[in-house]
Amino acid sequence: MSSFEVRGGKKLRGEIVPQGAKNEALQIISAVLLTPEPVTVSNIPDILDVNLLIELLMELGVKVQRPSRDTCIFQADDVDVDFLSSEDFRKKSGRLRGSVMIAGPMLSRFRKAYIPKPGGDKIGRRRLDTHIIGFEKLGARFEFDDQHHFFQLVAPQLTGTYMLLDEPSVTGTANIVMAAVMAKGTTTIYNAACEPYLQQLCKMLNRMGAKISGVGSNLLIIEGVDYLGGTEHRMLPDMIEVGSFIGMAAMTQSEITIKNAGIAHLGMIPDKFQQLGIKMEFRGDDIFIPEQDHYEINTYLDGGILTIADHPWPGLTPDLLSIVIVVATQAVGSVLVHQKMFESRLFFTDKLIDMGAQIILCDPHRATVIGLGRRNQLRGITMSSPDIRAGQALLIAALSAEGKSTIQNIEQIDRGYQYIDERLRQLGADIKRV
Numbered sequence: 551m552s553s554f555e556v557r558g559g560k561k562l563r564g565e566i567v568p569q570g571a572k573n574e575a576l577q578i579i580s581a582v583l584l585t586p587e588p589v590t591v592s593n594i595p596d597i598l599d600v601n602l603l604i605e606l607l608m609e610l611g612v613k614v615q616r617p618s619r620d621t622c623i624f625q626a627d628d629v630d631v632d633f634l635s636s637e638d639f640r641k642k643s644g645r646l647r648g649s650v651m652i653a654g655p656m657l658s659r660f661r662k663a664y665i666p667k668p669g670g671d672k673i674g675r676r677r678l679d680t681h682i683i684g685f686e687k688l689g690a691r692f693e694f695d696d697q698h699h700f701f702q703l704v705a706p707q708l709t710g711t712y713m714l715l716d717e718p719s720v721t722g723t724a725n726i727v728m729a730a731v732m733a734k735g736t737t738t739i740y741n742a743a744c745e746p747y748l749q750q751l752c753k754m755l756n757r758m759g760a761k762i763s764g765v766g767s768n769l770l771i772i773e774g775v776d777y778l779g780g781t782e783h784r785m786l787p788d789m790i791e792v793g794s795f796i797g798m799a800a801m802t803q804s805e806i807t808i809k810n811a812g813i814a815h816l817g818m819i820p821d822k823f824q825q826l827g828i829k830m831e832f833r834g835d836d837i838f839i840p841e842q843d844h845y846e847i848n849t850y851l852d853g854g855i856l857t858i859a860d861h862p863w864p865g866l867t868p869d870l871l872s873i874v875i876v877v878a879t880q881a882v883g884s885v886l887v888h889q890k891m892f893e894s895r896l897f898f899t900d901k902l903i904d905m906g907a908q909i910i911l912c913d914p915h916r917a918t919v920i921g922l923g924r925r926n927q928l929r930g931i932t933m934s935s936p937d938i939r940a941g942q943a944l945l946i947a948a949l950s951a952e953g954k955s956t957i958q959n960i961e962q963i964d965r966g967y968q969y970i971d972e973r974l975r976q977l978g979a980d981i982k983r984v
């Protein structure tokens with residue numbers, strides 16, 4: 551297993567371009583299964599999770615050409631449906647969360663699907679009920695194999711219906727939308743997730759011939775069509791990377807420009823970092839973060855301590871709360887971070903405490919950070935990355951800390967951040983992959 555060795559405390563400087571969005575890529579690449587025609591996808595991030603999904607599709611018989619590093623032309627005109635029930639599929643798809651979204655398109659086009667227990671971050675219970683119940687409402691039958699831990703689904707016919715989702719699950723909504731686009735009749739999904747990546751998926755499906763309205767809202771209406779054709783699609787910049795880089799600039803007291811940040815699609819991400827006291831300027835589609843000696847956390851209007859919490863879109867994504875915590879350790883002021891969605895995502899704060907941060911982990915969902923500014927500079931230590939976002943948060947902590955840090959288990963970081971060591975070195979960071 552590889553590690554990063556970081557000598558922290560150096561100011562960074564320059565421009566950085568965010569990669570294409572990981573979580574959008576997982577939806578979009580699954581959707582290519584919906585048509586036998588070519589689909590060209592660009593701005594694909596070169597990261598473990600996405601590469602694994604592409605490999606899975608290839609093993610399913612999808613032809614993949616790669617005219618350039620970040621562009622693929624997919625053609626699913628000869629899909630080997632039997633591969634879905636193989637041990638190989640079970641093992642590989644168990645390595646990433648995104649593989650779960652193969653099920654919707656497979657049900658739609660081939661009337662059967664298998665969902666092995668998906669991989670992804672071990673950050674608490676991650677149920678699939680929303681997906682399965684949605685498929686069931688469309689007419690699929692499912693069996694759960696308790697021994698091998700997978701769902702087997704068959705749907706001789708899919709028929710549109712009304713459904714009110716139990717929760718606005720992101721991958722669940724994507725899966726149900728992909729199953730419904732070629733169902734007979736109209737499907738109405740209320741309490742649908744509506745984050746930008748899902749909007750991107752719906753827009754792409756509409757370009758392929760689907761009839762989805764309500765895109766961007768939590769009420770999607772899908773009129774089933776008989777056939778979807780090929781299209782071209784470009785992924786948005788990764789909003790989690792953009793948020794991570796804003797935090798990194800402030801933590802390391804650096805002047806950084808985030809190029810082509812896709813500001814229109816960031817929702818309240820910039821506001822939340824501004825609430826932590828981080829200054830930024832929007833220059834066209836770039837975000838300029840000036841060098842700041844210190845930043846001070848806002849209070850509420852009545853002077854009360856700020857809370858930053860996750861919420862389904864247009865609320866703040868839970869994937870940025872680890873970064874918020876680490877950035878707050880070097881701020882002046884206090885903040886309560888409330889991670890409502892996942893119950894095991896805050897335990898990495900132990901490592902920040904070892905580095906010298908003032909954090910009280912109130913319970914598995916809430917942490918209070920007491921920022922004493924630079925009076926409380928973090929110290930480098932050896933640590934292991936527990937999940938993708940905590941991994942990036944620890945990397946940012948290491949870049950700002952005094953002395954040497956070693957971050958182990960960096961496969962977790964590589965799952966989601968493309969060539970991160972190389973890109974940080976270009977900004978002047980002292981980081982080595984060992």
Ligand SMILES: CC(=O)N[C@H]1[C@@H](OP(=O)(O)OP(=O)(O)OC[C@H]2O[C@@H](n3ccc(=O)[nH]c3=O)[C@H](O)[C@@H]2O)O[C@H](CO)[C@@H](O)[C@@H]1O
Pocket residue numbers: 573576647648675676677717718719720721722862867868869890891892
């Ligand atoms: C591959 C991918 O795209 N992964 C993202 C996707 O995962 P994923 O689609 O798996 O996450 P879901 O949207 O299904 O839900 C995440 C968790 O939050 C809980 N939940 C959800 C909605 C809600 O209103 N209340 C609630 O408690 C769910 O029970 C679940 O435990 O969305 C998550 C939530 O934005 C992100 O963290 C993941 O990075």
Ligand SMILES: C=C(OP(=O)(O)O)C(=O)O
Pocket residue numbers: 573599646647648669670671869938939966
């Ligand atoms: C939790 C995440 O990923 P996954 O859903 O793939 O585990 C994430 O991207 O922060």
